[in-house]
Amino acid sequence: MNQTVGSEDFAMNVATELPYLRRYARALTGSQTSGDNYAVATLEAILEDPMLAKSGKSTRVTLFGVFHAIWNSSGAPVAAEEAGIEARAQAHLSRLTPNTREALLLSTIEEFSFEQIGEIMKIGTAEAEEFVRIAQRELAESVTGRVMIIEDEAIIAMDLQSIVSEMGHAVTGVARTRDEAVALGKAERPDLIFADIQLADNSSGIDAVNDLLEILGDVPVIFITAYPERLLTGEKAEPAFLITKPYSEEQVRLAASQAMFFSSTETLRH
Structure with missing residues (x-):
């Protein structure tokens, strides 16, 4: 038509x-x-x-x-x-x-x-x-670095760890709540953050990331959500990198490579 x-x-x-x-x-x-x-x-x-x-x-x-x-x-x-x-x-x-x-x-x-x-x-x-x-x-050949995962679902967290590890990245750890995320980020500065939107204690992954960015400065972030349209409204600051649930392994690989590619390479292993 x-x-x-x-x-x-x-x-x-x-x-x-x-x-x-x-x-x-x-x-x-x-x-x-x-x-x-x-x-x-x-x-x-x-x-x-x-x-x-x-x-x-x-x-x-x-x-x-x-x-x-x-x-x-x-x-x-x-x-x-x-x-x-x-x-x-x-x-x-x-x-x-x-x-x-x-x-x-x-x-x-x-x-x-x-x-x-x-x-x-x-x-x-x-x-x-x-x-x-x-x-x-x-x-895939561009850069590798340290990846932090903020995810309260154990199976998804393990899956993300497996994918990024196979890509050559080092996983600094997994945080299930906002407070855990801040503590983990302070303990070892990541080069990339994967963050779910809703966390275990009903805290916000977005708030956790905002806390971390205030401490760490420029760090690329990949948000994972089942409802991307809720973040892509044009009404406020939005993530440059966003994966929709359910995601594929290839989507995670691409997003990680993209985010690393756009980040500063000063602290990354080439």
């Missing part, structure tokens, strides 16, 4: 997909501000050119396709005025094979097929698959 920009169905579909486009944009740029700027530019482009909504593709593929047209034309993954982690990310990104990380994020985090990735990125299906393989290898 053809949809137009002004149609109610198209507007509803865009509203449904927008949190995921914003999640993708943040993961791609490593910055909430830069990611949201690209998402806004995407919506503006669709409003200015109604023909984009008549491509015959799904709203989701159309939305991400317009995003990529803007992304490719900008030539700058991170805004020039960004500093700290975002600025260091710009230098790191230049070492990756062009377009491979985009393909990997589309495949693993957003779960597009290789055919859909090809449509979004304007490349062939085989090329999309090859891009994903290259990015997996390059990101």
